[in-house]
Amino acid sequence: MPETAVLDDRALIGDLIGDRAEEWDLTGELPVGLLRDLGARGLLCAEVPEAFGGLGLDSRESGELTAYVGSLCSSTRSIMTSHGMAAWMVSRFGDRAQRKGYLTELTSGQLAAVGFSEPGAGSDLGAMRTEIRRDGDDVVVTGEKKWVTGARYADQLMILGRMGEAGGVVAVPVTAPGVELVPISTPVLGCRAAGHWHVRLNEVRLPADHLLGGGGQDLSMLFTTALAYGRISVAWGCTGIVRACLRAATEHAREREQFGKPIGEHQLVARHLADLLVAEQVATRVCEHASAAWQSFSPDMVIATVLAKHVSAGHAADAAATAVQVLGSAGATDGHVVARAYRDAKLMELIEGSNEICQLILAGHALSQPQGTRS
Numbered sequence: 553m554p555e556t557a558v559l560d561d562r563a564l565i566g567d568l569i570g571d572r573a574e575e576w577d578l579t580g581e582l583p584v585g586l587l588r589d590l591g592a593r594g595l596l597c598a599e600v601p602e603a604f605g606g607l608g609l610d611s612r613e614s615g616e617l618t619a620y621v622g623s624l625c626s627s628t629r630s631i632m633t634s635h636g637m638a639a640w641m642v643s644r645f646g647d648r649a650q651r652k653g654y655l656t657e658l659t660s661g662q663l664a665a666v667g668f669s670e671p672g673a674g675s676d677l678g679a680m681r682t683e684i685r686r687d688g689d690d691v692v693v694t695g696e697k698k699w700v701t702g703a704r705y706a707d708q709l710m711i712l713g714r715m716g717e718a719g720g721v722v723a724v725p726v727t728a729p730g731v732e733l734v735p736i737s738t739p740v741l742g743c744r745a746a747g748h749w750h751v752r753l754n755e756v757r758l759p760a761d762h763l764l765g766g767g768g769q770d771l772s773m774l775f776t777t778a779l780a781y782g783r784i785s786v787a788w789g790c791t792g793i794v795r796a797c798l799r800a801a802t803e804h805a806r807e808r809e810q811f812g813k814p815i816g817e818h819q820l821v822a823r824h825l826a827d828l829l830v831a832e833q834v835a836t837r838v839c840e841h842a843s844a845a846w847q848s849f850s851p852d853m854v855i856a857t858v859l860a861k862h863v864s865a866g867h868a869a870d871a872a873a874t875a876v877q878v879l880g881s882a883g884a885t886d887g888h889v890v891a892r893a894y895r896d897a898k899l900m901e902l903i904e905g906s907n908e909i910c911q912l913i914l915a916g917h918a919l920s921q922p923q924g925t926r927s
Contacts, residue, residue, distance in 0.1 A: 565595065573628070575887075576627060576744075577887050591660070611842075619792035620792060621789070625745075637666050650764060654708075663708070665702035667710065668700075669698050670698060671698055675906055680714060689760055691759070691763045696751070697751040705747045706747075712774065712778065719767070719770070721769075728757075729756070732751070733750075776854055794867055798831075801824065805825060828875065841856055876891065
């Protein structure tokens with residue numbers, strides 16, 4: 553896509569979100585009309601080909617767009633990640649008719665969410681108990697999903713489950729008999745407006761063509777493929793959080809005066825600004841590396857996405873804490889950009905693979921590499 557078109561998309565998103573993220577964070581709700589508008593413009597799943605109504609962006613272009621949204625509103629970015637993951641799974645596992653049908657819907661204002669986690673299956677997705685079974689010309693889904701991002705706003709749920717020893721993904725309309733959406737009664741720590749709800753699936757019966765690619769995919773491959781998109785999207789979103797913190801801290805450090813000069817001229821505050829700049833650069837570069845691996849179908853694509861998510865989430869959490877420190881009481885108001893970042897970034901260290909899970913994956917990768925030549 554031409555650079556001018558990408559810039560136009562950023563300008564449009566900036567106009568639509570504006571300074572409303574604080575209000576959405578405090579009320580815990582995004583305007584559904586806004587989400588449908590973004591979806592109908594192809595902005596929630598920007599890598600979908602133009603033939604299906606998407607923007608056809610490559611991974612880096614899509615990532616920079618995700619980072620921009622993340623710098624404005626992490627709740628909106630969370631919807632972008634979930635919706636984009638749904639589109640990615642259709643692209644990866646759906647047959648030709650399913651790709652044409654579902655991708656066209658997902659770029660026409662219909663909203664989707666993805667059901668991974670369960671009461672007994674968080675980091676250990678192998679413990680998933682949701683069952684998908686064929687019954688003649690139908691498919692039946694039974695189980696429970698927790699913390700489904702965007703379920704509050706969704707028209708369609710992409711539900712992952714077991715099919716014996718294999719796995720599958722079923723496109724479940726929220727209006728299907730047996731689908732129960734359960735609001736989370738207490739405010740969540742971060743991304744408060746992202747519509748995290750629980751989903752119960754009580755013998756949900758659907759035509760078999762709702763099962764992507766006929767099902768029966770290798771369970772590990774299914775999880776890894778789906779999570780790879782989520783991780784790179786979260787990583788770019790975290791880069792956006794770092795950028796928002798850098799911008800807020802530097803603006804405050806220029807304007808706020810103490811002891812006769814701007815606080816940015818005090819050495820210890822200047823150190824904080826330097827740390828924020830380093831965090832932004834490191835997060836950006838590791839995301840660019842992951843997007844390059846994604847775009848080239850590199851054998852290291854999966855590990856690159858894990859690395860990007862882990863590094864960017866860690867830097868986002870540190871950057872948010874640093875920005876709050878620089879702004880002091882000015883950034884301590886609930887809903888303020890750095891206060892939101894402080895809460896939102898912590899969740900990023902938990903979702904799509906916690907810090908600890910990412911470290912285990914990275915350590916396993918390190919141990920699997922051939923030993924270097926000893927001198």
